[in-house]
Amino acid sequence: MDQQRTEMLIVDKDVENLDKSEAVKLAAERLRTGEVVAFPTETVYGLGGNAFSDEAIHRIFQAKGRPSDNPLIVHIAEKNQLKDYVTSVPEHAEKLMDAFWPGPLTLVLKHSGTLSERVTASLPTVAVRMPDHPVALAVIRAANLPLAAPSANTSGRPSPTTAKHVYEDLQGKIRTILDGGPTGVGLESTVVDCTGDEVIILRPGGITKEALERVVDKVGIDPALFEGNKAVPKSPGMKYTHYAPAAPLCLIDGDLIFFKKKVEEAEAEGKRVGVLVTEEAAGVIQAHKEIIVGKKSDLAAVARTLYVSLRAFEAGEVDVIFSEVFPETELGSAIMNRLRKAAGGVVLKDENNS
Numbered sequence: 001m002d003q004q005r006t007e008m009l010i011v012d013k014d015v016e017n018l019d020k021s022e023a024v025k026l027a028a029e030r031l032r033t034g035e036v037v038a039f040p041t042e043t044v045y046g047l048g049g050n051a052f053s054d055e056a057i058h059r060i061f062q063a064k065g066r067p068s069d070n071p072l073i074v075h076i077a078e079k080n081q082l083k084d085y086v087t088s089v090p091e092h093a094e095k096l097m098d099a100f101w102p103g104p105l106t107l108v109l110k111h112s113g114t115l116s117e118r119v120t121a122s123l124p125t126v127a128v129r130m131p132d133h134p135v136a137l138a139v140i141r142a143a144n145l146p147l148a149a150p151s152a153n154t155s156g157r158p159s160p161t162t163a164k165h166v167y168e169d170l171q172g173k174i175r176t177i178l179d180g181g182p183t184g185v186g187l188e189s190t191v192v193d194c195t196g197d198e199v200i201i202l203r204p205g206g207i208t209k210e211a212l213e214r215v216v217d218k219v220g221i222d223p224a225l226f227e228g229n230k231a232v233p234k235s236p237g238m239k240y241t242h243y244a245p246a247a248p249l250c251l252i253d254g255d256l257i258f259f260k261k262k263v264e265e266a267e268a269e270g271k272r273v274g275v276l277v278t279e280e281a282a283g284v285i286q287a288h289k290e291i292i293v294g295k296k297s298d299l300a301a302v303a304r305t306l307y308v309s310l311r312a313f314e315a316g317e318v319d320v321i322f323s324e325v326f327p328e329t330e331l332g333s334a335i336m337n338r339l340r341k342a343a344g345g346v347v348l349k350d351e352n353n354s
């Protein structure tokens with residue numbers, strides 16, 4: 001792929017008439033000619049391209065090094081855009097859109113064949129969401145296109161929550177990054193399958209199962225998401241290694257005494273240990289490098305800083321990273337889903353204390 005000079009265009013997300021700002025107009029113009037543009041959403045930065053254009057979608061996959069069988073999420077700014085891309089909108093999907101859009105919820109629906117086949121990886125369904133970020137919405141409106149956008153990281157790396165992370169990964173591979181400051185939620189959207197009678201969570205995220213259940217009767221979970229289950233996930237992206245930090249990650253499932261013991265054992269083997277711990281644990285656990293990932297009592301803060309924390313360990317700096325685990329309710333489910341993937345399933349469990 002040709003090397004390109006990567007430009008960082010700064011946008012103030014709080015100004016009025018963002019659609020008219022020079023940076024947004026330039027980004028929209030480039031999207032209309034089939035280029036790709038990285039932009040902020042409320043979850044993570046996305047790498048957007050015209051969802052009608054095979055060429056633009058090809059560019060997204062190339063820049064990320066993403067496997068072509070992993071479909072993209074289409075981002076829209078108005079609910080009535082949807083009818084042009086899907087065959088029908090079932091009642092439960094309508095309720096979810098009314099409750100959570102704009103916001104971190106992606107709906108999988110049957111598509112009508114109008115978008116590029118590369119967006120949907122030739123599946124009969126398409127994933128759609130309306131982001132809750134003024135810059136993302138302004139870009140979609142100004143381009144007047146549905147934008148296919150995966151997270152703007154190199155495939156396999158933690159998703160970017162700042163423009164600098166996008167630059168680290170995609171510098172030289174894309175021309176335009178819109179820098180609208182750090183994102184809010186910090187983890188990607190919840191993906192739900194709305195093609196059947198029951199709503200099914202394919203990827204846990206910013207909107208929790210508990211929140212969904214307040215709006216629709218029954219919410220299921222793709223069995224492949226449960227630990228140790230060998231079923232093939234319905235969301236193709238969930239089968240790949242993801243969010244990998246610079247050294248192997250291992251989850252420590254036990255109390256702080258157990259955690260300390262594991263650090264000491266690894267150090268005794270001559271390993272330089274990095275730890276990913278909450279504020280509450282930081283005073284107790286010492287290691288070669290400590291990164292604090294928010295407070296255990298505030299899971300929203302943990303979600304917001306998880307990816308920047310995983311990126312904070314530099315290559316060659318530590319030999320292994322140990323991380324705390326979190327309760328799997330509310331946002332904890334999404335946090336643990338990402339941590340397990342980042343760890344490739346490696347967990348040290350305190351069997352004496354379970």
Ligand code: TXA
Pocket residue numbers: 041043044045046047070071072073104106108120123125126127131149150151152187188189190191202203234235236237238
């Ligand atoms: O918060 C987000 O969702 C971010 C921002 C940029 O919007 N985007 C994002 O995209 O996380 P990506 O490509 O990293 O993840 C999309 C996920 C993948 O797991 C993919 O397999 C799944 O959505 N997906 C896309 N289309 C699908 C479909 N038709 N059926 C099932 N899963 C689908």
Ligand code: MG
Pocket residue numbers: 150151159
């Ligand atoms: Mg991603």
